[in-house]
Amino acid sequence: MNITRKNNILLLFLLACSISCRLKSNDNKPKETQISFSKEWKTDTLGCLGIREKIINDSLKTIQKIIGITENNFIKIFGKPNHIKSNERNKIYLYWVTCGIIPPIKSNDKKSSINPIKGIDMEATRMLVELDNKNIVKKIKVILP
Helix, strand or coil: CCHHHHHHHHHHHHHHHHHHHHHHHHHCCCCHHHCCCHHHHHHCCCCCCCHHHHHHHHHHHHHHCCCCCEHHHHHHHHCCCCEEEECCCCEEEEEECCCCCCCCEECCCCCCEECCHHHHHHHCCEEEEEECCCCEEEEEEEECC
8 A cells, every 4th residue: 555545544534533523522412403392491481380390300301411502502492591690700590490489578768679589599499500601501400499
């Protein structure tokens, strides 16, 4: 075998490996069209219809495969989060899975209200989504009350 033929065979082998690795890395990332529950999830914005709880129970493994997608693609699937916490290192999105809303508590001066988020956090099942500083989903977990 001459050197040119060996180089061509090596180049084809490397190309095949590259394509194979690229396909494998994308296999576990569901495309938006594969997420059949997206529309239903968005209609149950506070988790009070029971739709989100059913989706979590039925599709948690699929949801966890979404780790690694961009923030924009995640929001296309799940819609706007119910609450956002952020700092320079990451963002955390909270989605209510079950209904546990506590009305705002009025302060003593009757003019301002205390943020009810802490009460909601303790009373409702939530889905926590953590994004890194590059806006890539790096963690998804369900938090029970």
